[in-house]
Amino acid sequence: MGSSKPHDAFRIAKTPKQLQNFARNLEVALERAIKNNGPYNKVSVLAFHWANDEMQVVTLESQLLEIFTEVYGYETESFTIPVAQSTQCLGDKLLEWSKLRRGQGTLRIYVYSGHASHAGTVDHQWFLGGRANARGDLVGPRVDWFVVKHLIEYSEGDACYIFDCCSAGSAALYDGPEVLCASGWGQTAGSNLPFSFTQALIDTLKDLAGETKTLAEIFAIMYRNAYQSQMSASPLHIARRGNPSIALAPLTSRKGESVEPRMTRSQARDHVDHRVLISVHLQEDTPDLQSWSRWLATNLPPVVFGVDVKIESVFRAGSTLVLVTLPLEIWTMLDPRDEAFTFVAHVLSNNILPVLEGRGMPIRPPPGPTSSENMPPGQHYRKSLG
Structure with missing residues (x-):
């Protein structure tokens, strides 16, 4: 506050x-902010949402994955978090999926859409869930992200998080993977999908049409357009300490040839x-x-x-x-x-x-011997009687 x-x-x-x-x-x-740390040999995207999701986020999730597949040539997969044994199932999926996609020259992108509890920068727990009540409190099954994220953050290769939920900045701190997300700590992300963070990200990537941009640059574009996009919360970017921002670039051109980095300093x-x-x-x-x-x-x-x-x-x-x-x-x-x-x-x-x-427009008129500042209280209200 x-x-x-x-x-x-x-x-x-x-x-x-x-x-x-x-x-x-x-x-x-x-x-x-502008350095291309690629090109990557392989980029994989795992998006996950809840089986009891009440916001119908899967529609926008599918559109985002389609852009990553069709425009960027990334491998994509969607996973539904079950309501039974949620923590174990999500943890097993993240670990298994990450093991097969780690290594030098690789990038793993984790995308989450759904509800989340409010948390600050010093909290030791942060829960994801599929349902919330009118006050924004999670209802039903939930997963503590801080428990499962440690399974994937130390794998070889680069990783980043794209989270659309409340308190999304809790997805990672400065020492963790780079984050592009819908809201800061303790902030509420909108549930109106046409004006959501994911929709704004989809629109931004469509406008870029495969142009190489770092997450820092994409954040800047989204932030400047937040009012026009009518986003309910300002997007947030968290850099990874001591590292360049991750660049999103197509793996191959339409002719099947590797795309050379096109990022220039003037683009910043x-x-x-x-x-x-x-x-x-x-x-x-x-x-x-x-x-x-x-x-x-x-x-x-x-x-x-x-x-x-x-x-x-x-x-x-x-x-x-x-x-x-x-x-x-x-x-x-x-x-x-x-x-x-x-x-x-x-x-x-x-x-x-x-x-x-x-223009001769001072913030405050300079005081003078005839100004009201030097008159007794109420003096400047008296009328002259001649």
């Missing part, structure tokens, strides 16, 4: 970093109307916006400078506090444990204060 007084507000100071290190962080994040350019504003604590004590801008133009690597990373403002705050806007693709790949970075907001422009000041 948001607050005007988060815990960080009562910290004396954060550990700052050097500007050169910040530039390197941006470069690494961008490289990991953000839309001008949607970016992320973060604060950065730096060691350098030069609160001069023009100086920072000149430094950026001279020292930032070209790969970063070309994707609209912009310093919006600079403040003295013990260390130097810098407000920076950057593309979603870079933001989602920054190390979330780095306390020098703090998320501020999703924004739709650069800093517009200079524009407003240029």
